[in-house]
């Protein structure tokens with residue numbers, strides 16, 4: 001079956017953008033206004049010769065403004081069941097929200113490896129604000145920009161080390 005990486009996070013943190021970058025495809029459709037993702041949710045990725053599958057969990061969410069805790073729970077539980085490793089994606093431009101806290105709560109109950117990732121760190125001045133994500137107590141925070149690819153190499157090194 002191979003290693004499976006699930007990208008978990010509330011709507012608009014950049015799950016589909018990261019999925020597209022990791023899989024080097026345009027299969028997951030990014031809608032900048034609503035965070036709606038359609039079509040494929042599974043893709044193949046590779047780093048330093050190690051192949052793995054990626055799940056974009058955002059596809060289960062239809063309306064980003066109307067997400068309920070039950071739905072988050074369902075998504076995260078599914079991801080935890082299926083995945084070898086979970087990428088917990090956060091948005092440095094908004095900081096921690098109630099939905100992020102809810103997801104962190106579910107992830108804390110999991111035995112699977114979790115990589116905490118601060119997305120939208122497009123510039124160096126966003127590295128320091130991203131340190132607030134250490135407060136989840138889920139381990140090191142990797143700063144990336146899914147838009148320009150910054151930081152993704154270090155994140156991928158940590159990711160494949162969990163396999």
Ligand code: GDP
Nearest residue numbers: 011012013014015016017032035120145146147
């Ligand atoms: P999802 O709902 O979690 O799948 O998020 P999307 O991938 O649809 O992205 C939501 C919005 O954030 C879109 O407008 C993206 O262009 C934007 N976005 C994603 N990654 C980055 C990033 O690294 N930097 C910036 N500035 N914007 C990003």
Ligand code: MG
Nearest residue numbers: 016035037058
């Ligand atoms: Mg999406």
